[in-house]
Each structure stands twice: as C-alpha cells, then as structure tokens.
Amino acid sequence: MKKVSLAAFDPVLSGATVALLGIGILFIYSSGINASGVQVSAEYLRQVVWALSGIVLMVIFAMLSYTTLRMFSLYIYAGGLFLLLLTLVVGRTVNGARSWLGFAVIGIQPAEFMKIATILFLASYFSGIGNGIRELPRFLLGLVIVLVPIGLITLQPDMGEALAFFPIFLLMALVAGAQVRHLLFIFLVGVLAFALASIPTLHARSGAGGVSFFGLLSDSDIMRYLLLAAAVVTGLAALGWRSFRQRYFFWLAWAGGVVVAAGLMSTALRMVLKDYQIMRLVIFVNPQIDPQGAGWNIIQSVTAIGSGGLHGKGWLHGTQSHYQFLPQQSTDFIFSILAEEWGFLGVLLVFGLFLAIFLRGISIVWASREDYAMLTGTGILSMIFFHVLVNTGMTMGIMPVTGIPLMFLSYGGSSLWTGMIGIGILMNISRRRLRY
C-alpha cells in the first residue's frame, strides 16, 4: 500500500517542480554574489529551508484527500479572510516600510495563501451550482467570492496579488461552463479600467502638449460626459432589448456596460491606488519617462536579459546583476539573472518545465472526471500561470511592474509554499484518479 502511494507521486509534476526549485536556489545564490565575487547574502540558505519545508507541505497535501479540503473550504476561506483583515491592522506599520522599498516579500503573506483558500471555496461553489453558473446572479455571486479578498488585498495595498485573483476566477468559471459574454465582460472591464486609470498620469508625465487622444481621456470633465453618454446609451439599449428582444440591443448594452463599468472602476482605482502604483502602470507603457526613477528597474532588467544572448554569460558571471544594476534580484527579478547568465537556452529550459507542469496538470484535471477536482486543479494552474506570465513579462518590459514573484524560483517562503501546496493538491487529484 505504501509502495503504491509513493509511486503515485506524479513523476512529471514532482520532477519539474523540484527542478525549478533547484534552479531557483542556484540563481538566488548568484544574486547574493557582489561585484567582488563574495557571497554577501544568506538568502539561498533560507530558500533551501523554504524548499525543503515546501516539499514536506507538498507531500502532506498530496496525501490529504482533496474531498476533505472541500468539506472545510468555507472555513479555510473564512480563516483566510480573517488573516487578511488582521494583516490590514497589523501590517500598517510594515506598509510604510514596504512602500519605501517598493515591494518586499519578507515574512508570511496571507495574500499568497488566500489564493489557495479562494480556489478551494470557489471550486466548491461552482461545482455546487453546476449549470446554474450560466445564470447571471449565480455567476455574480461567484465573482463576489473573489472580490472580497481582492478588496482586502487592494487595501494593503498589493495590486499585483489582488490582480492574481481575476485570471483564477475567469479561467475557473470558463471550465465551470460560464457564459463567454460574462467572462469577456469582466476581462474587458478589468483591462480597460487599468488603462483608463493610468492614462492621465502617462499623459502628464510624457509632457505632450496640445489636443491629443490621450489628452482628451485625461480631462476629467470630458471623461465625465463620455461616461454619462455611455451610461445613457447603455440604458436605452437595455430598454430596447427588454422591449424588442433584438440581439443587437443586447450587444450594444453589453459594450456600453463595459465602458461605464470600466470608467467607474478606473475612477475608484485612481482613488485607491497610490501614486507609485499608477506610476508602475505608466512606466510599463513607457519606461523612458523616468529612466533614473521608476523606469530604472525595467530598463536594467531588459538590458540584463537582452545581453544574455543564446548561451548567457555563465552562472555567477552576469555583469548587470553582480554590479548591482538589477534591483530585487532574488525576488521579482530572479528571471532577469537567469536570462542573463544562462541565456536563451536557460530560459527555454525554465519555460519547458513550466509548460510540463501546465500540460501534465491539465491532463490530470481532465482525467479526474470530477467537477470539484477539475475546478480546483484549473484554479491552481491558473494561479501558477498568472505568476509566470506577469513576472517574466514584467522583467521583459511587456507587463506592468506589479511585484508578483516567479513561483518556485523567486526567493520567499509564502509564494513558494503556496505553489507547493498547489502542486500537492494536483498530485492528490492525480492519486485519486489512480484509485478508480
């Protein structure tokens, strides 16, 4: 019996995960080397501890039946929310220091674990309502489940972690069978809201004068009238749809609704987001706006990656990183060191390992033939996917700087443990499948 269960530790999942952990430790080690070639940081040692304890956690969750997790999902979710509230109260003093550093992943971050808790509870809710997800109210209730933690995390404020919940929700709802028009609506509103929130600052910082498209969108009066017009169109279209049941009325109302919702949300975002967070959105569009300040990280990171070439400069031989041009080397910008020192080939290896996790994960989930397992697995994979996409995209300058760590590779316990728990749950799903 013991033997069977050991063999059940999915070799692809565990192999890829452990390989990523190892690569992560190698480059955390490299990031601690200063220009004189001396190791000045003990982070790699701590990461070894995190990795080992993470493997233990993975094994525990692989053994722990996910059906048990389902039973407690509401309590786990509620407990997570309580921790977030607690962080909000206690973390305030830490916050000041954080905003000074820019971002930090030191200590336990409830926001990381909250993603697992939300996935478990949302999977339980969606599998419970079944096809009911196609009805708007039930779909919206699912949205509320993610919006509560999003709200609490935004108040911290940690924009990146808050954003991570959106793809989790959207992809889980997709698999659960939600209507595509609902999903597209939320996706478009989210993207448009962040774009609108950053445009005024972008416009002001780039110093463009005269009348321009961006200039018009920066003018709050014009924006107000535009929103009002969109709201009127939406209202009329909705009325028309009610009276005549014509399809184009519905899509008109849908499009108008996207604009109105995005406009309202961007206004809210501009009130909630701190200046430096809006600045990150802005420098994502144009890092050269502030090359010595906020844009510095991106410019240095892209330079590091680009200078890696095909083979890279060799492990421990990156110049950008060791001469301290790269910021947050061990956490947010670990990928830049990797790309600089191992080059394109090293990057292919890492992406290959992640792709292995995704494809293997999807096949496990699909084979489970069980709603709750499918949804939980999709949520976990979506979470890992979001971290990979946003983190590496940020280091290449094609995603905004959000302070999202690269799961399994970045230094830091919370993100690593969250990932390992997720992999453990996937393994458990895989084991259950073997039981059939």
Next chain:
Amino acid sequence: MEYGERDQKRRFVILTTIFSGALGLLVVNLFWLQIVKGGEFTRRARTVSERETPLAAQRGEIFDRRADDPLVFNVDSFSVDLAPGEVPSSQLPALFDRLAAALDIPASDIAQKVPPRTWRQFQPIEIRGGITLRTISTIAENMEDFPGVSWHNKPIRSYVESGTLAHVIGYVGDITREELQVLYNKNYAPGTTLGKSGVEKQYDDVLRGRDGKRFRVVDVKEKGVTGAEDKIEPPTPGQSVVLTIDRRIQRLAEQALGPRNGSVVVLKPSTGEILALASYPTFDPNRFFATDGSAYFSKLSVDPSSPFIDRAIQSAYPPGSTFKVIMTTGIVDDGTIPISQAVLCTGKIEFGDRTFNCWLKTGHGYEDLFGGLAQSCDVYFWTMGNRLGPDKILAYARDFGVGSLTGIDLPGEATGLLPTPEWKEKVKHKPWVGGDTLNISIGQGDVTLTPLQLADSVAMVVNEGKVYRPHILLRTVDPRTGQTIVDNKPQLLHESPISPQTFQTVQQAMRGVITKGTAAPVITTKAVEIAGKTGTAQVVAGVDIRSWHSWFAAYGPYETPNPDDRVVVVVMVEASDNWEWWAPKAANIIFQGIFANQDYEDAVSTLKPWYVPVPTVGRGVD
C-alpha cells in the same frame, strides 16, 4: 456537468491554448530580445558597467619669441565633485549649505548644478573648479560632514603678466553646451577646458593635447569593482606654442599707448611676424578663476568701452590721411600726372555745389606730390583723386588689401570696408557722386581699415610690393623633447604689380613726412631714421570737430642694408574729447625703445618729450 462533455472538452482546449500560447509569446519575445537584438543589449550592458574616466592632458604653455620664460603656464588646482546618489535626498539640501559655506559660494549655485532629477545618480557632478589645496584640506578633514563629495585635479591657467597680451593670448573656460554640440565629434567632452579667444582659441587643438582615458568596471554606485583591471590610455600633453611676439617690444608698445583706447601693431615686414600687438582697454584673465570671476566677467562684458575687443585686428576705423600713402602710390604708378606738378592749395576747393576745406584753413600754397604728402594737403589729394577717378583709386586700394582680411592667425579679424559704387547703390541706395571720390582720396567717408591692415599696407611699401601673411605663431614645440613640431614659415600672401621704383618714390615721400612734414615736430628719436604718415580721421561727420581718431603708420630704419632689421609700427588712438594727437608721440617712444634697446622709462628719459609729464604707469581695467 450538464452542459455537456463536448463543450467541456472545448473549454479545456481553450485553457490549454491560453497556457501554451502565452508561454509561446513570452519565448518569442525572449528570442527577439536575446538572439535578434542581443548584441545591442550586450553593448548597452557594457556602457552601463564600464566607465571611462578622462585623464586630463596637460595644456601646452605659451612663450614669446625668445622661448625662455612662459607667458602662460598651468597651476595645480582642484575641482570639487558631488555624487548625489550617495546621500539620502532628505539630507542633500543641508549638505548643499555646508558645501557652499566651505567653498565660499552661494548654496543656490550648487542647487542649480544638482537639480532634483539627478538626486539618485551616482555619477559625480562637477560643482566648482579653481579650488585651492587649502580648501580641499578643510573638506578632507571634515569628510563626515561631506558625504558624496570628492575632488579631482584640474589645473588652471596662469597668465604671467596680468593685463599684457590678454587679447593676443586670450583665455580658457569650460566648454559650453553650444560649443559641445559643434565640437562633440572632435573628442571634446563635457567639462573640458577650451580656449575661448586669442591664441588659446586659435591653437586650442595644438595646446590641448589629447586626453587619456581610464577604463574602470563599476557597479551602480560607481564604485570600482575589484578584480577588474583598470585599463589606462595615457594622455598626450599639449604642445608648447612659441609666439612671434617680443615681450620687450610688447611691453614698450603697451606702455607707450598708455591708458588710451586704441591699439599698436609692430610687425616685421620681411616675414609678417607680429612683434607686438597691444589693445586698450584690456582685461586680466587670471581674475576669471578667482571667486568673483563671473562678476568680473559680466562687468567686462557690459563695459561700454568693450575691453574684450582686440582693437588692433577686430576694429576698423576710417584711415584718414594715412590713406594718402595708398593715393601717393597710385598717383606715382599711374604716371598720367607728373609727380612734380604742383597744385595750388588756397585752403578749400569748390566741388559741385559744395566747398571742401583743407585741414589747414589758410592753405598750403603750391604743393607737389612730396610736399602734398609731407604736409598732408587735402586739396592736393582731392585734385589728384578727382583726376584719377574712383575706378583707379579703388583698384589701388584693393591692391593694398583694403576691405580684405589679412589672414592673421587670430580669431575674429575684421575686414574693414572698401566702399564701391555698387556697394553704395546696394547698401545706401544712393549713387556714387564726385564727393565720394574726394572723400576716399583723403581716407574719409565709408572706407575703414583695421590697424593691422594699415600695417600690412605699409609693409607692402617697405617690401616694394610684397606682403607676407601676418602671423603670431612662430613654432610649436614638443614639451618633452624640446623639438620643433611645426615651424610657421613666412608665407608670401600678395605681390603687387606696381614697380619697385614706384614704391621707392613713395618711401621718399613718407620719409619727407618725418623730416619736413606734419610728423617732424613729434618724431624726435635719434635712434633710427623712420618714414611714415600721420593721420587724423573724423569719427563721424557732424560730431565735435575736436573729436578725431589719431593714426600714425611708419617704418624704420628708412635705409638699411639688411631689410630684416625693419619694423612697421602702426599706432591708433581712438577719438577722445581731449584730442592730444597721441599716435605719432607713442610711435616716437616705441621706435626709440626698439632701436636704442631701451624700455619705456629709459626711452622717455632719453627723449624727454614735452608731452609726457610723468611716466605713465598702471594698466588694466578696474
């Protein structure tokens, strides 16, 4: 799930597509960054981490023709730099105040040089140059009060004899943004010292040498990285420049000119070498490096007497009667009028509806060419000018170089003006009339010459038609070996078609000016026989009649077996209210000094002139 397995399968395909597609796009982007554009980023990574510090080349020294003691040399001095990134932004304003107090400059100067956008940068910014070792020691002793402050050696120029030769040698300064835009491709970098005027500017590329470079691998804090070897490209020191200037004659000329707005040119006609070039008012470039340097500079810039202008080459004046030398040459060369033909001067002539008065209202009586030049009889030259006609006069003037550059190797030379009928038509919209011909015949009207151009005209008479390019550079010398690198040989610039016999006649006529003419009372030197021409030029028609420019253009010795001994001296004193006809008096002292080998005081005490009550001392603008 009730919505069907086919639909569910489709949704998993979408999920797989999203995952793989996004990873694919990331890989494509990385391929673009690392493989396609990899080289560009490698270069950029190197510029970020490899710093190039210039190693300043020693600027060449400047000597007079004897090449013994330098006229200009370099003095050790320091520049103070600040790396704002080393200091937390909140502490910077306080640091500015402390540093300003230590350097004795206003704190706003520092704030201006270190604006907030640079506050995160580790690259040092130069705050101020010309700092003494003592100030640096004070800062070094209190280093904990001055985080991020450093200094580097930046020698300053010392101009040995303050005030003399300031216009010829010029001065240096930090390169301006505009200059940098023009000179960037010639390896000039921000913060370099650059010649701004005079020889310092003209021969900047010779004097500056080539800066060396030190390559250091640095981290973001601009700290040198150990283990990475510094590569050094040693600087090449600038060449020493030896001028044609004779320091003794220069001093003599400056003192003879005294505190009068004007200039003196002393040149060797056989080679074109400039022996002295004085201009007053002058300035003291050493003071530009002092604490109140910029205030002093601004004061000079707005001074109505324009001390920065080198009046010997950058100002053109109506030549007045000195132009009659050119007229005399023309009359002799043309030959249509016998030189012995006398003209009756009654003190005025009627021309058209106008009356022209000779300077001697009572009239000169009958004057031939020699008498006409000696007495500077206006009526004689009006009559002859009218007979020659404007075309011939202008052709002779052109032959003498009126209206064209002499080509001296100093920046900013003025061309002067030779008015022609076409010019008058175009600029003044009036036709050339007979009155214009009369005016130019006595060097009045619109014709203007720089003192150097007039010196060249006299040189042409002395050399019987040959003009050598006037020059200030004798040779350049390698400071390490003492070997000559460039020898600036005399260069024949112009050879007149006029016969030597004609010039010999003109020389006789000019000698007459000294022996029995207008200059006879003031040219009292016994040290040398000279020939020349006086000149008084009306500043502008209609201005106070007593306001005249005073000219004297002469050469000596009049007769010599060795033409190399000859010098041309042109003195020009600008009109002042109290007209003292100073030019020939100054020339008298200069010739005495040169040929009796005396300094100003000795020359004055030998000559005992009535017009120098006390020896003039003290120069410079204050």
